[in-house]
Amino acid sequence: MREIWSAESKIRAERKLWIAVAKFQSKALSIPDSAIKDYEKVVEKIDLASIDNREKQSRHDVKARIDEFNELAGHQFIHLGMTSRDLTENIEAFQIRSALLLIQERTAALLFQLAERATKYAELPIVARTHNVPAQLTTLGKRFATVGEELLFSFERLNNLIERYPNRGIKGPVGTEQDSRDLIGDNQIELEKLIATNLGFTKTLDSVGQIYPRSFDFDVISALVQLAAAPSNLATSIRLMAGAGLVTEGFKAGQTGSSAMPHKMNTRSCERINGLAAVLSGYLTMISQISGGQWNEGDVSDSVVRRVALSDAFFALDGIIETTLTVLTEFGAFEARINEEIDAELPFLATTKFLMAAIKNGAPREAAHEALKELSTKALLARQSGKPISLIDAIATEPRIPLDKRALETLLSNRGEFIGNAPLQTARVVVRIKSAISKFPNATTYKPSEIR
Numbered sequence: 001m002r003e004i005w006s007a008e009s010k011i012r013a014e015r016k017l018w019i020a021v022a023k024f025q026s027k028a029l030s031i032p033d034s035a036i037k038d039y040e041k042v043v044e045k046i047d048l049a050s051i052d053n054r055e056k057q058s059r060h061d062v063k064a065r066i067d068e069f070n071e072l073a074g075h076q077f078i079h080l081g082m083t084s085r086d087l088t089e090n091i092e093a094f095q096i097r098s099a100l101l102l103i104q105e106r107t108a109a110l111l112f113q114l115a116e117r118a119t120k121y122a123e124l125p126i127v128a129r130t131h132n133v134p135a136q137l138t139t140l141g142k143r144f145a146t147v148g149e150e151l152l153f154s155f156e157r158l159n160n161l162i163e164r165y166p167n168r169g170i171k172g173p174v175g176t177e178q179d180s181r182d183l184i185g186d187n188q189i190e191l192e193k194l195i196a197t198n199l200g201f202t203k204t205l206d207s208v209g210q211i212y213p214r215s216f217d218f219d220v221i222s223a224l225v226q227l228a229a230a231p232s233n234l235a236t237s238i239r240l241m242a243g244a245g246l247v248t249e250g251f252k253a254g255q256t257g258s259s260a261m262p263h264k265m266n267t268r269s270c271e272r273i274n275g276l277a278a279v280l281s282g283y284l285t286m287i288s289q290i291s292g293g294q295w296n297e298g299d300v301s302d303s304v305v306r307r308v309a310l311s312d313a314f315f316a317l318d319g320i321i322e323t324t325l326t327v328l329t330e331f332g333a334f335e336a337r338i339n340e341e342i343d344a345e346l347p348f349l350a351t352t353k354f355l356m357a358a359i360k361n362g363a364p365r366e367a368a369h370e371a372l373k374e375l376s377t378k379a380l381l382a383r384q385s386g387k388p389i390s391l392i393d394a395i396a397t398e399p400r401i402p403l404d405k406r407a408l409e410t411l412l413s414n415r416g417e418f419i420g421n422a423p424l425q426t427a428r429v430v431v432r433i434k435s436a437i438s439k440f441p442n443a444t445t446y447k448p449s450e451i452r
Helices: 007-029 033-041 048-058 061-073 084-120 140-164 178-199 215-243 268-290 303-330 335-349 351-360 365-384 391-396 405-413 422-436
Strands: 125-130 133-139
Touching (some): 048 061, 084 140, 133 140, 140 215, 215 303, 268 303, 351 365, 351 405, 365 391
């Protein structure tokens, strides 16, 4: 990702675009082959300090890069019939598309790892929560599958975005192609096709002003924000589970959780994921401010926003994905602690199963619900006060619930019946993930870079 957005890479891509245009124009404008070869010889001679000094004089970034390249080659055959945006808009779109393709590969790897964890824990019961309060049982695998399905939805949007994302083309100062037509006539159409092919695009905008619509940037960054949502949700879930001692995001030998409290094993990586998701959302806010604010054919007031928001949004998501991959690699579940929590909560979690059984035995639904609410609330408050009472015994003697103690204990005895279709749902998501990433062979072997 750093390579895609580096100043050197951008300048190198711009020079290659200039050369491609010059080659196409060479017959019509009698540009010598030797001149083009001279430009090709110096493509890699990138002196950022020299270009910076030129820009301080001209106060124009593209003019500085034109002068630098011309002086290195000893000619003035580049940028003919072009405006600055013919250069920058096409190369920025190229950078965006390249970054999207990299994110696509990394997301495929993340989907694979989520499918692996979903499969591993597909049938491991765990206390589920709504409003962060114990509700019913689910499985740990279903939690991974739920995140995987959310990410799969975002992945499909990303794939569609890459397929339809266009480049601007050589359109001139206000988008009419007048300058280029004055030089090469109707060959302008073929030039557009050449540039699109060279940059890897299948689509080129037909009618655009000096700049392409900034709502396109909003489409890109909002897609990144959507991709970040699933990892961020997973990070939050892991933080909550780790806080209850149920799981770990990984804690390497030598790692320190707190400079003051020796026992701390913080979920720092998951916290980083959530933090980077907030940063990424900030870039979406920035981009939204220039979406729909275009002045006629365009101006450059948006440049200060885009130079920060575009690259840094990709860096933020790249960091989110890499960190999430590390968390999944080092993740662990403490099954003894999970079972301990289930033992404590299951009589309360089973009240919905008791309710269904009572209805089957002829109890009015609302009356049975009210009885179970009264009894479970009383038992829960007693437990919280250090004076536990048996919820099962209380229900067994309640006349509004037509179930005896033996029937209640039978309902409690098979924990596998408390997880519903969680394993089946998980399996379906895993199948869809495997299908979606089948075109990305590196997804199954990619390893994240080490985080600090």
